[in-house]
Amino acid sequence: MGSPPMADAEFARWLAGRAGAALVGLRAELGFDDPAALKSAGDKVSHDLIRAELARWRPGDAVLSEEDEGARRAVAGDLPAAAVSRLTADRVWIIDPLDGTREFSESGRADWAVHVALWARTASSSHGLVAGAVGLPAQHRVLATDDPPGYPPMSSQAGAGDAGRLRLAASRSRPPAFLTGLAAEVGADLVPMGSAGAKIAAVVTGEVDAYIHAGGQYEWDSAAPVAVATATGLHASRIDGSALKYNEADPRLPDLLVCRRDLASRLLAALHRHCG
Numbered sequence: 001m002g003s004p005p006m007a008d009a010e011f012a013r014w015l016a017g018r019a020g021a022a023l024v025g026l027r028a029e030l031g032f033d034d035p036a037a038l039k040s041a042g043d044k045v046s047h048d049l050i051r052a053e054l055a056r057w058r059p060g061d062a063v064l065s066e067e068d069e070g071a072r073r074a075v076a077g078d079l080p081a082a083a084v085s086r087l088t089a090d091r092v093w094i095i096d097p098l099d100g101t102r103e104f105s106e107s108g109r110a111d112w113a114v115h116v117a118l119w120a121r122t123a124s125s126s127h128g129l130v131a132g133a134v135g136l137p138a139q140h141r142v143l144a145t146d147d148p149p150g151y152p153p154m155s156s157q158a159g160a161g162d163a164g165r166l167r168l169a170a171s172r173s174r175p176p177a178f179l180t181g182l183a184a185e186v187g188a189d190l191v192p193m194g195s196a197g198a199k200i201a202a203v204v205t206g207e208v209d210a211y212i213h214a215g216g217q218y219e220w221d222s223a224a225p226v227a228v229a230t231a232t233g234l235h236a237s238r239i240d241g242s243a244l245k246y247n248e249a250d251p252r253l254p255d256l257l258v259c260r261r262d263l264a265s266r267l268l269a270a271l272h273r274h275c276g
């Protein structure tokens, strides 16, 4: 295998594609008889591959990965030096080697993803993300900031729903309790899906109009897809409208709204009524 592309966004796309191919191969090799074994093998294979390529091609950069020991805890004095060093680093790769692990382990499902994002201290955007790639291996595509997709049409214009109704992606296994009431109020149909990356990709392609999540998530669940969504021109924020921030001491980032720009104020107002 020759050298990967050297520009960060193309490198992120290359890396997400390589990890995705390894995960597709693992599904074929192990099958679906033992979902727990498939999930843990998937997490490990993808994490090890991405970690090794980052060590090889970006040795000076810090990494925050879901699969690193202690990654879920806020950085404090008792954590390994590698976890602390990302807070003083200029460049940090934020990766989720396998987002939608549950769906990865279920035969026939394509709503799982590989997330590779780069945060930089010198970034001009509020979220600090300067490159990102979301691999959707079972959908045979990688969405990335080197060549962001065009701004999406309304889902109804994209042929995905009824005219005059919104489509709202929500967690298939842990949807926020307030979403049913909010959807009824704004005239939306809920579309249950796995994986934050797959849901944000569905907003990017116009399959749905928005994705709302609350109740728990971490930086790696949203960094790469938010980088792609904002490069596409979509709105991405916390559900109170404040900025999403990455490479914080505490990696918990429990809620977000990603949607078409023209829907943002309406959905933020509804969110304020339902959970403000």
Ligand SMILES: Nc1ncnc2c1ncn2[C@@H]1O[C@H](COP(=O)(O)O)[C@@H](OP(=O)(O)O)[C@H]1O
Pocket (backbone or CB within 6 Å): 066, 096, 098, 099, 100, 101, 102, 170, 171, 172, 173, 174, 193, 194, 195, 196, 214, 215, 216, 217, 218, 221
């Ligand atoms: N309440 C919660 N607390 C912590 N993580 C959550 C969560 N709800 C969703 N997530 C994480 O967000 C990702 C997408 O979830 P969902 O498919 O339910 O929308 C999953 O990532 P992983 O698959 O990487 O663990 C899941 O673990």
Ligand SMILES: [Mg+2]
Pocket (backbone or CB within 6 Å): 066, 096, 098, 099, 100, 196, 220, 221
């Ligand atoms: Mg995840």
